[in-house]
Amino acid sequence: MGRPFKNLEERIGLFLHNIEVDCLGCYNWLGAISPQGYGRSSLFVPYISTDLCHRASFWLYNGYLPEIVMHSCDNRGCCYWGHLREGTHSDNMKDMYNKGRGRYQNGESNRSSEISKEMASIIWNYKGKMGRYKLAEILGVSKYIINNIWYGGQWNEVKEQEWIQ
Numbered sequence: 631m632g633r634p635f636k637n638l639e640e641r642i643g644l645f646l647h648n649i650e651v652d653c654l655g656c657y658n659w660l661g662a663i664s665p666q667g668y669g670r671s672s673l674f675v676p677y678i679s680t681d682l683c684h685r686a687s688f689w690l691y692n693g694y695l696p697e698i699v700m701h702s703c704d705n706r707g708c709c710y711w712g713h714l715r716e717g718t719h720s721d722n723m724k725d726m727y728n729k730g731r732g733r734y735q736n737g738e739s740n741r742s743s744e745i746s747k748e749m750a751s752i753i754w755n756y757k758g759k760m761g762r763y764k765l766a767e768i769l770g771v772s773k774y775i776i777n778n779i780w781y782g783g784q785w786n787e788v789k790e791q792e793w794i795q
């Protein structure tokens with residue numbers, strides 16, 4: 631039985647031990663993965679109050695933790711600091727939108743079934759953070775869609791999900 635408490639250096643050692651580098655240079659997390667595909671580890675929770683590995687990695691390398699950490703490699707399980715960058719809500723939203731686009735092409739409809747699940751998730755996560763008119767404009771969706779998600783009980787399945795942090 632080891633000592634009950636590990637210092638930061640030991641935690642970093644354990645962290646690096648659970649990483650596998652792939653041919654694209656991604657550091658894939660070999661431990662637990664969240665339902666959204668992010669690596670999870672409790673190693674740095676005492677320091678940064680998050681168990682998401684990519685966030686921990688950004689913090690270890692840069693010495694601070696921004697509100698949003700984005701992957702430039704598009705691989706959520708990657709925790710290579712060189713593939714991580716600080717993002718803004720707007721970046722995050724555009725990125726998610728670009729990945730989820732295709733099912734919804736114009737702003738005419740008020741049927742929220744026409745948007746992707748990712749888009750619904752984005753909309754839900756902006757509740758209280760941005761006005762619906764501005765959000766509708768940025769995302770190119772009808773404000774009715776936003777209303778339906780925020781207040782109308784549509785897309786309830788995305789509301790329990792952990793979002794990109």
Ligand SMILES: [Zn+2]
Nearest residue numbers: 656703708713
């Ligand atoms: Zn990567």
